[in-house]
Amino acid sequence: xxxxxxxxxxxxxxxxxxxxxxxxxxxxxxxxxxxxxxxxxxxxxxxxxxxxxxxxxxxxxxxxxxxxxxxxxxxxxxxxxxxxxxxxxxxxxxxxxxxxxxxxxxxxxxxxxxxxxxxxxxxxxxxxxxxxxxxxxxxxxxxxxxxxxxxxxxxxxxxxxxxxxxxxxxxxxxxxxxxxxxxxxxxxxxxxxxxxxxxxxxxxxxxxxxxxxxxxxxxxxxxxxxxxxxxxxxxxxxxxxxxxxxxxxxxxxxxxxxxxxxx
Amino acid sequence: xxxxxxxxxxxxxxxxxxxxxxxxxxxxxxxxxxxxxxxxxxxxxxxxxxxxxxxxxxxxxxxxxxxxxxxxxxxxxxxxxxxxxxxxxxxxxxxxxxxxxxxxxxxxxxxxxxxxxxxxxxxxxxxxxxxxxxxxxxxxxxxxxxxxxxxxxxxxxxxxxxxxxxxxxxxxxxxxxxxxxxxxxxxxxxxxxxxxxxxxxxxxxxxxxxxxxxxxxxxxxxxxxxxxxxxxxxxxxxxxxxxxxxxxxxxxxxxxxxxxxxxxxxxxxxxxxxxxxxxxxxxxxxxxxxxxxxxxxxxxxxxxxxxxxxxxxxxxxxxxxxxxxxxxxxxxxxxxxxxxxxxxxxxxxxxxxxxxxxxxxxxxxxxxxxxxxxxxxxxxxxxxxxxxxxxxxxxxxxxxxxxxxxxxxxxxxxxxxxxxxxxxxxxxxxxxxxxxxxxxxxxxxxxxxxxxxxxxxxxxxxxxxxxxxxxxxxxxxx
Numbered sequence: 085x086x087x088x089x090x091x092x093x094x095x096x097x098x099x100x101x102x103x104x105x106x107x108x109x110x111x112x113x114x115x116x117x118x119x120x121x122x123x124x125x126x127x128x129x130x131x132x133x134x135x136x137x138x139x140x141x142x143x144x145x146x147x148x149x150x151x152x153x154x155x156x157x158x159x160x161x162x163x164x165x166x167x168x169x170x171x172x173x174x175x176x177x178x179x180x181x182x183x184x185x186x187x188x189x190x191x192x193x194x195x196x197x198x199x200x201x202x203x204x205x206x207x208x209x210x211x212x213x214x215x216x217x218x219x220x221x222x223x224x225x226x227x228x229x230x231x232x233x234x235x236x237x238x239x240x241x242x243x244x245x246x247x248x249x250x251x252x253x254x255x256x257x258x259x260x261x262x263x264x265x266x267x268x269x270x271x272x273x274x275x276x277x278x279x280x281x282x283x284x285x286x287x288x289x290x291x292x293x294x295x296x297x298x299x300x301x302x303x304x305x306x307x308x309x310x311x312x313x314x315x316x317x318x319x320x321x322x323x324x325x326x327x328x329x330x331x332x333x334x335x336x337x338x339x340x341x342x343x344x345x346x347x
Numbered sequence: 348x349x350x351x352x353x354x355x356x357x358x359x360x361x362x363x364x365x366x367x368x369x370x371x372x373x374x375x376x377x378x379x380x381x382x383x384x385x386x387x388x389x390x391x392x393x394x395x396x397x398x399x400x401x402x403x404x405x406x407x408x409x410x411x412x413x414x415x416x417x418x419x420x421x422x423x424x425x426x427x428x429x430x431x432x433x434x435x436x437x438x439x440x441x442x443x444x445x446x447x448x449x450x451x452x453x454x455x456x457x458x459x460x461x462x463x464x465x466x467x468x469x470x471x472x473x474x475x476x477x478x479x480x481x482x483x484x485x486x487x488x489x490x491x492x493x494x495x496x497x498x499x500x501x502x503x504x505x506x507x508x509x510x511x512x513x514x515x516x517x518x519x520x521x522x523x524x525x526x527x528x529x530x531x532x533x534x535x536x537x538x539x540x541x542x543x544x545x546x547x548x549x550x551x552x553x554x555x556x557x558x559x560x561x562x563x564x565x566x567x568x569x570x571x572x573x574x575x576x577x578x579x580x581x582x583x584x585x586x587x588x589x590x591x592x593x594x595x596x597x598x599x600x601x602x603x604x605x606x607x608x609x610x611x612x613x614x615x616x617x618x619x620x621x622x623x624x625x626x627x628x629x630x631x632x633x634x635x636x637x638x639x640x641x642x643x644x645x646x647x648x649x650x651x652x653x654x655x656x657x658x659x660x661x662x663x664x665x666x667x668x669x670x671x672x673x674x675x676x677x678x679x680x681x682x683x684x685x686x687x688x689x690x691x692x693x694x695x696x697x698x699x700x701x702x703x704x705x706x707x708x709x710x711x712x713x714x715x716x717x718x719x720x721x722x723x724x725x726x727x728x729x730x731x732x733x734x735x736x737x738x739x740x741x742x743x744x745x746x747x748x749x750x751x752x753x754x755x756x757x758x759x760x761x762x763x764x765x766x767x768x769x770x771x772x773x774x775x776x777x778x779x780x781x782x783x784x785x786x787x788x789x790x791x792x793x794x795x796x797x798x799x800x801x802x803x804x805x806x807x808x809x810x811x812x813x814x815x816x817x818x819x820x821x822x823x824x825x
Contacts, residue, residue: 144776144780145776145779145780146776147772147776148772167779168776168779168780169779169780169782169783169784169785171780172779172780172781172782173782177780178780180777180780183777184771184773184774184777186774186777186778186791186792186795187792187795187796187798188794188795188796188797188798188799189791189792189794189795189798193791194778194781194791197781197783197787197791198781198782198783201781201782201783201784201787202782205782237795254781258781258782
């Protein structure tokens, strides 16, 4: 591997080995290898249909995807044998590409239910509505929202951008160990991309990690990735530093296809 | 796996216990002598017995209706006992004299029957099988001139009021089950709110079927005089039994000029087991008359129990500017069947009605909304808004909607919205990804779906309704 991140000192958080996955009988992932250490930010780029979102969904445990081979260890535990809610409670967070609306349930209620599910799992006392709102104030400021969003139903009637920001708010509130952002930057204007990126950057710590699935270089101008991967045809075909993202931005993916074919 | 889930669902009916209490039960069967006996036991005046007998004779000539979208075996009306009462007949003036076992039962059910519940601000009338056992806060209510008592007592104490209004909204020959009820009703509640009084407490009745092979035929009558307001709630439960038990109630509401009646029901009769054995047949006639100008009647119901539900709480909007409302959540899980909805009859000018119905089907449940909106010729500028939403959980259940509209005045404005949705894998996955269990996710999604109805319930009952809904759907999504 060329241009691998500067340090490999963090504890391995996620180790994916030869992962194969299919949806409706069609194989999408064809042997993905990926190692993410604590403290790192990884960007996964690649052309449409290369399997980026599938990888994100499989790691989060979406039931529509069947893992056909390979394994994924999260903090040394078998991630794939864990139920989706267990993964979440253990600190795996997926920011959805298409966040789902839940009618009649306010954002505040949903967020608190999520926070309390995590707290219960950790054996920490659950938060009442008032305490929770206090804790939330600060997080809201981070993404530049006022509290009016909290009384709106979850993602219902939200614009595309609002939905994505809402995912980031959830990310900020739940503070996971491993965050997977599935094209969170798509459909956002320049300012929103910046806000999202800055929030992710602020949350960056030596003990957590982020995997950014993205189409665009743009978001990487605000977040310094440790490793950039190119996913094509269901496998990671190239990994490198930030310069790889820049190269992709300039040349597109076609040159890579040729290079991979030659290799 | 599925049997585990079903077992869990079955376990959830936690009101299925039987209280071991000596009861006086009239042998099964129905004839004029039984009716005379009931009337005598209640110490009723002659006009009441006469009314009952007229109802009975009409009933004999009526066929049992089968137009509802529900299926069940024949009901043997001669196998039912029409009167069951706890033997130690309690004195109504003091709770101390009520059989402690009865109090314990209501305690188990979480009914606020004791004085300490005063804080909850709920006055309760509890009907155990056929007899009203305790009415709390009567003195407090009396200060405001509000009468809240068992209907059998009202017949004795306030005969003029009862005679004037009983059967004035639901006549004894209205329909098969209403006629049966009129003939044999044993207890129920009576509420009278005098002119200009805002009833200071939420009034509540709790119905409990305990004895075996009995039917429960309660009759409730609420009268709100000019400019008064009352909010009334009923709750129901029954023990787990393999046989079906019949519950055929009648509720009549009368709102005079500028009066408002808010009537809420949380119905959690035993729904039967996962194979559809046992459960209550809930065949109920509920109707309110907005007799006065600018009067208002609002029905809110949360129907989670019963094997079969057949009920259409309606409003007759006679007074000009009167308002009728119907907010409903009906849940059918396992083999439960519900055919429920409302009737809004617009007679007066500028009358308005709102219908919000939420049907949730899971397991092999069948859920039907049936509603009639009728605008009569004289109802100038009437308006109706109807919204019927159905939610399906799983692929073996059914949702059906039968809206009937009959408009005879061209100035009417009618709006109807309907939707059917399935709880999606994606919705559940989204919630799970945020750490919620499947049960919590379903409960949250369903509660969100029902929110427009729940917000109509008094606060403490809204909480109860949400909890009940969670319980009745637990295990319905793997």
